[in-house]
Amino acid sequence: MGNAALREIAVIEDVSFDSLDGVVAVDAHNWLYRYLTTTVRFTSEDAYTTEDETEVANLIGIVQGLPKFFEHDLIPVFVFDGGVTDLKSEEIEERREQRERYEEQLETAREKGDARVISRLESRTQRLTDVIHETTRELLTHLDVPIVEAPAEGEAQAAHMARTGAVDYVGSEDYDALLLGAPLTLRQLTSSGDPERMDFEATLEKHDLTWEQLVDVALLCGTDFNDGVDGIGPKTAVRKIHEHGDLWGVLDTEGEYVEHADVIQELFLNPNVTDEYSIDTELSPDIGAAREYVADWEIPDTTVERGFERVEDSVAQTGLDDWM
DNA sequence: CGTCCAAC
DNA sequence: GTTGGACGA
Numbered sequence: 362m363g364n365a366a367l368r369e370i371a372v373i374e375d376v377s378f379d380s381l382d383g384v385v386a387v388d389a390h391n392w393l394y395r396y397l398t399t400t401v402r403f404t405s406e407d408a409y410t411t412e413d414e415t416e417v418a419n420l421i422g423i424v425q426g427l428p429k430f431f432e433h434d435l436i437p438v439f440v441f442d443g444g445v446t447d448l449k450s451e452e453i454e455e456r457r458e459q460r461e462r463y464e465e466q467l468e469t470a471r472e473k474g475d476a477r478v479i480s481r482l483e484s485r486t487q488r489l490t491d492v493i494h495e496t497t498r499e500l501l502t503h504l505d506v507p508i509v510e511a512p513a514e515g516e517a518q519a520a521h522m523a524r525t526g527a528v529d530y531v532g533s534e535d536y537d538a539l540l541l542g543a544p545l546t547l548r549q550l551t552s553s554g555d556p557e558r559m560d561f562e563a564t565l566e567k568h569d570l571t572w573e574q575l576v577d578v579a580l581l582c583g584t585d586f587n588d589g590v591d592g593i594g595p596k597t598a599v600r601k602i603h604e605h606g607d608l609w610g611v612l613d614t615e616g617e618y619v620e621h622a623d624v625i626q627e628l629f630l631n632p633n634v635t636d637e638y639s640i641d642t643e644l645s646p647d648i649g650a651a652r653e654y655v656a657d658w659e660i661p662d663t664t665v666e667r668g669f670e671r672v673e674d675s676v677a678q679t680g681l682d683d684w685m
Numbered sequence: 686c687g688t689c690c691a692a693c
Numbered sequence: 694g695t696t697g698g699a700c701g702a
Contacts, residue, residue, distance in 0.1 A: 365687080365688090366695095368687090534686095591695095591696095592694090592695070593694095593695085594694060594695050594696085595695095596694060596695090597694070
């Protein structure tokens, strides 16, 4: 499978939080997804559900997740998804159908009372609703955290911003950022240990590949968008790309076929991104307004108190508003 | 979902 | 080297 293969190829090293500073573009969708699942797991449902049954666990997740950046001199820029490409829409449609199947399985598991299956499926069926996106934007705005609206994929836009030097890092948990050419990607920003830094140029050098060839290697091993070729893993893929120059050379001699290969190549090499955005990294968060906003959504003080205190402290200590 | 191990 | 299954977070 693709992800494990890319990890094998990528140059990744552990870095300490202390050694980092700068601006990191975060794919809002992925980040929210992670924090939603953990928030939902460790917080009582009442805490993030309003009287009319609207679930806004994202507000808790944001308050608890942002201090991690501020306390380590990192300024996040949240990049939101825009429209989608054709291939991507197909994929999303497939995922939607799959999610419905999971929900059916979930019902069965509940009937049987199988706790392990229930929690596994629940994390998969977590939805990012319009309310969640909107309230996320508003809370981030109160905290003066920069927001960028991507024309298509947030991940691609984040990588573009890193490539053009507008930000120092992409913050992401998956390996797509490497294929999108993001120079430096920080992984595991959300977990408690030290993060990992994935290095694009070092990866190309290590295997003597061009960016295009790296994407072809990934296509042979399998990506989120294709299954890859049977019997070809990371080692063989790199060797065959060296031998034949590119994906088409390999596929020709192998008599193999990868569906949508040309579209997937473009998705990584020439994604739909924009330079029409502005980010101000001198933050002056209005923590009072943020507290009020969260309270308006009926989130109990006790759940977010600690998070807001950490934001306040890190702002006071590092002077975020005159950091840059 | 990531890591480990056994089998081909 | 690659794959798939088991297993734990």
